[in-house]
Each structure stands twice: as structure tokens, then as C-alpha cells.
Amino acid sequence: MTGEHDLIKRFFAPLCSCPDDFPAFGLLDDTALIPSCRGGDVLLTSDMLVADVHFFADDPPFDIAHKALAVNVSDIVAKGGLPDLYLLSLALPANLSSDWLEAFSSGLLQAQKRYDCELVGGDTVSTKGPLVISVTMLGDIEAGKMVRRNGAFPGDQVFVSGTIGDGTLGLLARSGELEKTGVKLPRQQHEHLLNRYLRPEPDLALSSLIYRYASASMDISDGLFGDFTKLCAASHVGGIIEAARVPLSDAAASVLAHQPDLLDNILTGGDDYEVLMTIRADRADKFEVEAENVTRIGLVVERVEGVKMLDSDGQPLELAQSAYDHFGDIES
Amino acid sequence: MTGEHDLIKRFFAPLCSCPDDFPAFGLLDDTALIPSCRGGDVLLTSDMLVADVHFFADDPPFDIAHKALAVNVSDIVAKGGLPDLYLLSLALPANLSSDWLEAFSSGLLQAQKRYDCELVGGDTVSTKGPLVISVTMLGDIEAGKMVRRNGAFPGDQVFVSGTIGDGTLGLLARSGELEKTGVKLPRQQHEHLLNRYLRPEPDLALSSLIYRYASASMDISDGLFGDFTKLCAASHVGGIIEAARVPLSDAAASVLAHQPDLLDNILTGGDDYEVLMTIRADRADKFEVEAENVTRIGLVVERVEGVKMLDSDGQPLELAQSAYDHFGDIES
Numbered sequence: 001m002t003g004e005h006d007l008i009k010r011f012f013a014p015l016c017s018c019p020d021d022f023p024a025f026g027l028l029d030d031t032a033l034i035p036s037c038r039g040g041d042v043l044l045t046s047d048m049l050v051a052d053v054h055f056f057a058d059d060p061p062f063d064i065a066h067k068a069l070a071v072n073v074s075d076i077v078a079k080g081g082l083p084d085l086y087l088l089s090l091a092l093p094a095n096l097s098s099d100w101l102e103a104f105s106s107g108l109l110q111a112q113k114r115y116d117c118e119l120v121g122g123d124t125v126s127t128k129g130p131l132v133i134s135v136t137m138l139g140d141i142e143a144g145k146m147v148r149r150n151g152a153f154p155g156d157q158v159f160v161s162g163t164i165g166d167g168t169l170g171l172l173a174r175s176g177e178l179e180k181t182g183v184k185l186p187r188q189q190h191e192h193l194l195n196r197y198l199r200p201e202p203d204l205a206l207s208s209l210i211y212r213y214a215s216a217s218m219d220i221s222d223g224l225f226g227d228f229t230k231l232c233a234a235s236h237v238g239g240i241i242e243a244a245r246v247p248l249s250d251a252a253a254s255v256l257a258h259q260p261d262l263l264d265n266i267l268t269g270g271d272d273y274e275v276l277m278t279i280r281a282d283r284a285d286k287f288e289v290e291a292e293n294v295t296r297i298g299l300v301v302e303r304v305e306g307v308k309m310l311d312s313d314g315q316p317l318e319l320a321q322s323a324y325d326h327f328g329d330i331e332s
Numbered sequence: 333m334t335g336e337h338d339l340i341k342r343f344f345a346p347l348c349s350c351p352d353d354f355p356a357f358g359l360l361d362d363t364a365l366i367p368s369c370r371g372g373d374v375l376l377t378s379d380m381l382v383a384d385v386h387f388f389a390d391d392p393p394f395d396i397a398h399k400a401l402a403v404n405v406s407d408i409v410a411k412g413g414l415p416d417l418y419l420l421s422l423a424l425p426a427n428l429s430s431d432w433l434e435a436f437s438s439g440l441l442q443a444q445k446r447y448d449c450e451l452v453g454g455d456t457v458s459t460k461g462p463l464v465i466s467v468t469m470l471g472d473i474e475a476g477k478m479v480r481r482n483g484a485f486p487g488d489q490v491f492v493s494g495t496i497g498d499g500t501l502g503l504l505a506r507s508g509e510l511e512k513t514g515v516k517l518p519r520q521q522h523e524h525l526l527n528r529y530l531r532p533e534p535d536l537a538l539s540s541l542i543y544r545y546a547s548a549s550m551d552i553s554d555g556l557f558g559d560f561t562k563l564c565a566a567s568h569v570g571g572i573i574e575a576a577r578v579p580l581s582d583a584a585a586s587v588l589a590h591q592p593d594l595l596d597n598i599l600t601g602g603d604d605y606e607v608l609m610t611i612r613a614d615r616a617d618k619f620e621v622e623a624e625n626v627t628r629i630g631l632v633v634e635r636v637e638g639v640k641m642l643d644s645d646g647q648p649l650e651l652a653q654s655a656y657d658h659f660g661d662i663e664s
Contacts, residue, residue, distance in 0.1 A: 125381075
């Protein structure tokens with residue numbers, strides 16, 4: 001195979017719906033185009049994934065592709081929007097095979113269908129370092145309806161979607177760390193955690209409920225407690241989460257039964273890709289009935305009361321780390 | 333310094349004009365927002381730069397930042413648009429200092445001012461490999477005015493902006509290869525080439541001329557002849573460029589006087605970031621008068637005549653490589 005043009009033609013052009021027209025012109029022009037007559041606002045988000053930081057270099061390329069799109073979809077859904085278009089840039093190590101790219105492209109195609117979005121541009125370059133994937137995603141939302149982080153108000157109820165902690169436990173399982181803590185899970189539960197780490201599944205159906213009900217919302221990517229702290233800070237409020245109410249999968253509950261110390265990881269670890277929402281108290285019951293798969297876990301309070309995670313006795317939990325940070329430290 | 337939040341606050345939030353409002357909300361929310369009431373179309377483009385592929389890791393961070401924006405601006409201008417918003421994702425090696433980031437952020441700020449655009453989002457992650465910079469840029473253009481690659485017609489005149497070949501000669505100069513070929517340039521000319529490699533300068537003033545005059549247009553990033561071949565293919569036409577008409581800087585002319593073999597590099601090397609345009613014959617004179625700094629270099633012909641670069645005797649030049657490819661080969 002010889003270079004970028006063939007690469008695009010073979011693996012990426014098939015991901016565009018209109019080969020000769022906007023938005024992507026078959027990836028053969030210099031830019032994509034969003035026509036002016038959209039009617040709604042456009043949400044913009046970008047996530048970068050690096051091999052052996054955000055996934056393992058030997059993870060199946062089909063799943064890596066899924067994750068690269070899903071983490072961006074997660075941001076769009078949490079704002080009350082729906083995914084529409086994305087640009088994909090890849091820094092590819094020289095030893096990557098065309099089989100790898102074939103499977104990666106198939107994974108993108110399946111994820112596009114699942115999330116109803118489409119590739120419109122990007123770049124492919126070579127690197128002597130690890131594979132780097134950068135996705136910029138555009139989402140649709142009715143004009144003026146974006147749900148920000150900053151709308152929570154004392155008295156609002158706090159909800160999360162899905163279950164919490166599976167992603168970070170999946171990473172521990174994948175790296176062998178979980179076994180070292182003495183936890184031995186049934187195969188099915190082990191697989192569940194691995195899958196939740198590698199294939200986050202943001203729920204498009206939640207999007208319209210978020211824009212109809214949520215006063216504030218964000219996706220949980222850097223740990224429940226850290227992200228809740230960020231939402232409270234943006235809203236200038238305090239907040240309380242009751243740890244016992246935080247929804248766990250059977251697998252996470254098993255882990256906790258064997259190794260209670262891992263509660264800290266569950267509440268502060270990254271890679272959940274669930275949604276954290278606040279709902280006005282008088283609408284919370286209605287929201288809970290309409291939304292499937294959401295759980296009420298806490299309450300927004302006045303700022304002076306601070307942000308707390310309470311144990312089952314109502315005592316503040318001391319958490320080792322307040323937020324997982326993909327970044328780590330920079331020399332200062 | 334501790335993690336992504338501080339990093340964004342210190343180095344990147346100052347690059348947003350409205351800290352509490354759209355489009356970027358001070359980079360503190362999950363997505364940016366383009367309001368619906370824009371009136372025009374939106375152009376989308378993305379370029380990824382990898383240390384020691386697209387720049388040297390020890391190049392000044394101020395200039396690297398400039399290049400990362402300029403190569404995207406170049407795509408927007410070539411379509412007849414103007415830059416507006418961008419998202420920036422960085423994979424940062426652990427040894428990068430805060431001084432480096434400070435200078436990089438300053439470089440972004442200066443480039444933003446120069447090109448009248450603004451940071452609205454992105455991501456920062458860590459990597460064990462080389463620095464990777466991914467920029468996605470949105471441009472404004474009047475509805476329906478995007479200039480595609482596919483509008484060239486036999487009889488159209490071919491124009492380029494600026495001078496050709498400086499970028500690729502700058503890379504040869506930077507890596508010491510130019511000296512090895514026996515070329516010794518005056519210091520000022522050497523500096524000129526280095527600067528053209530590191531700091532491409534797309535010309536915003538060209539944008540409105542392109543959308544008023546050009547039948548087809550693209551930026552020249554992978555070599556004049558290769559990119560001309562792409563434009564002709566997209567337009568289903570043939571084309572002729574007269575090598576003797578291709579505009580050269582004094583520095584490039586000096587190089588050629590010493591080492592005529594480097595004509596091939598000049599005509600096919602990458603990193604020009606100039607614009608290649610085709611103009612209907614009856615409008616070409618008017619365009620040439622109105623546009624500063626453009627040169628007529630050839631003619632669009634029927635497809636059957638092929639795509640050719642002619643020497644001063646009207647004979648086809650045999651070029652060693654038809655297009656510079658940032659990507660290189662993938663194992664098949």
C-alpha cells in the first residue's frame with residue numbers, strides 16, 4: 001500500500017455516506033462542510049487516546065475504534081445532544097498492519113451505525129511512538145438547549161446512569177492488578193469488567209431526557225467523586241453523595257465483597273462514561289419514572305456545606321484520590 | 333503542577349475570549365457550542381503534527397504552536413473561508429517543562445490574533461512517545477461559496493500564491509542535508525528557508541479572492557506537482573505547469589543555481605502551505621491585478637492530455653516523486 005491517499009480510500013472513505021457531496025465529499029477535499037441551514041446549535045468535543053495509556057496496544061482494533069468514538073459520544077449525550085459528524089486523526093506506528101486497519105475501520109463503521117454519526121475528515125500521519133487517536137465530534141442539539149455543568153441548585157437531586165466503577169475495575173482486571181489484590185471473579189463477571197473498560201456504551205436514549213429534565217449534567221470520565229466535585233464547583237454549590245446508593249454491577253459488588261478497600265477505586269476511578277445529572281426536586285420522581293437505568297444517589301446543597309461522599313452511617317468517607325487524572329504531572 | 337485541570341486553567345483558558353459564555357465556556361464544560369444563528373456554512377479541517385515528523389522536537393515551542401494553527405488555516409483559506417474556532421488536543425511526553433508549555437501557549441495566542449481565531453476545546457493526555465498535536469479548525473464561509481477541488485475546466489489558468497519549494501528546502505537545511513549537497517547559502521537565505529519550513533504563513537487576504545475568482549482551489553501541502561495532480565483528478569481534467577514560471581524565493585533560486593538537481597524537490601516536496609488555484613481564462617487578468625503575490629504557472633487542459641510539468645523547452649520533466657507523502661508505507 002502506498003501512502004495516505006490509498007489508506008483513506010481503502011479504510012476511511014467507506015465511512016462517509018455521500019461520496020460526492022457535503023459534509024465530507026468522500027474525504028477527498030481539504031475541508032468538510034456543515035451547511036448553514038441546520039436550525040439547531042452544534043456541540044463540539046474532542047478526545048485523544050494513546051496506546052498503553054487509554055487502551056492496550058494489543059487490544060482488538062475493532063474495540064479500540066469503538067472506544068474512540070464512544071468517549072466522544074458520551075460528552076455529546078451528557079450535554080443533551082446527539083452525535084452527528086466526526087473527524088478522526090491517527091498517528092500510526094510503522095508496524096501497524098493493514099489487517100489492523102481493516103478491523104479498526106470495521107469497528108468505526110459499527111460504532112457509527114450504533115451512534116448514528118459519520119466520518120467527515122481528519123488526518124493520518126506516521127509516528128515512531130505509540131498509536132495516537134484523536135477524534136473531534138460534532139453533535140446536534142436544539143438551539144439553546146445545551147445542558148451545562150453550571151445549572152445545579154441546592155435541593156436538586158443527583159442521579160447517575162448505569163453502574164459506576166466497572167471501567168476502572170476493568171482496567172485493574174486487564175492489567176492483572178485485580179488478581180493481585182486477592183479477588184477471583186467468575187469468568188462472566190471478569191469479562192463484564194474487561195468489556196466495560198474497553199467498550200463504554202453511552203446511551204443515546206438518555207440525551208432527550210437530559211435536555212428535558214437536567215439542571216446540570218456531565219459525563220463521568222475521571223471518576224464519580226472528582227467529576228461531581230467539578231460539577232458542584234461549576235454550579236457554585238455543595239453536594240452530598242451517599243456511597244451506599246451508588247449503583248454497582250454484580251461484578252463490582254463481588255469485587256467489593258472480596259476486597260472492601262476497592263470502594264475507593266470505584267468511587268474515584270476513571271473510565272465510567274456514564275452520566276451525572278442534577279434534577280430539580282419537584283421533577284425528580286417524573287424523571288426517575290421516564291428514564292430507564294438511572295439511580296438517585298445524592299443531593300445538591302449550599303456551597304458552604306462542601307462536597308461530600310457519605311458512608312452508610314452518614315459519616316464522610318475519606319477518599320484517597322479525589323479525581324483520576326489521565327494526564328498526571330508536568331514538570332514545573 | 334497537578335494534572336489536566338490546572339494545565340488547562342494556566343495555559344489554555346487564557347486563549348478563550350468569553351470565559352463564561354459560548355463558544356468555549358472557558359474550556360470548563362464538556363463541549364463547546366456553535367450557536368445556530370451563524371448565517372453561513374462551516375468548514376471543518378483537521379491536521380495532526382508529530383514531533384520529529386512534522387517539526388523537530390527541539391524547535392522553539394512558540395513556532396511549533398504557530399505551525400499547528402497555520403497548517404489548518406491554510407486549508408480553510410484555500411477553500412475561500414476564514415478561520416474561526418479550533419480544538420487542540422495534545423499528547424504530551426512526561427519530560428515537557430512548564431516553560432515549554434508557557435511558550436507554546438504564547439505562540440498559540442499570537443497565531444490566534446494573527447489568524448483571528450480562538451480555542452474552544454480539546455484534550456490533554458500523556459504519552460511515552462513523541463509530542464503529538466492535533467488541531468481541528470472550523471472556518472466561516474458564505475453559504476454555498478466553498479471552493480472545491482473539483483471545479484477546474486479546460487482553458488482555466490493555473491495560479492499559485494507566494495513562492496514554491498522553500499518549505500522542503502527549509503527541511504533539508506534544518507536537517508543538514510542541504511549542506512551535504514554542496515549548497516552553501518548566505519545566512520539570510522538559510523534563515524529564510526528555515527523560517528518557511530517552521531512558520532508557514534497562509535494569507536487571509538487571499539480568501540475572499542479565492543471565493544470570488546477560483547473555479548477550483550487547494551492548499552499545497554504535499555508538493556506542487558502531486559497536489560496539482562490531485563486537483564486535476566478531482567476535476568476530471570488534465571493540466572500543464574511550466575516549471576520555469578513557478579515562483580521561487582531568492583533563496584530557492586540560489587539553491588537551484590548551485591544544485592540544479594534540487595528542482596525535483598522544489599516541485600514535488602511538501603510543506604509549501606501556499607494555494608493552488610484555477611481561474612476561468614476570461615477572469616484571470618482581473619484576478620492577477622487584484623491579487624497580490626500570485627503567479628500564473630500553467631493551464632488546465634482536457635483529461636486525455638494528462639497532467640504534465642514542462643521544462644523551458646516545452647518538454648515533460650521526469651520527476652522522481654509525484655507527491656510528498658507525510659504518511660509513508662503501511663505493511664500490507
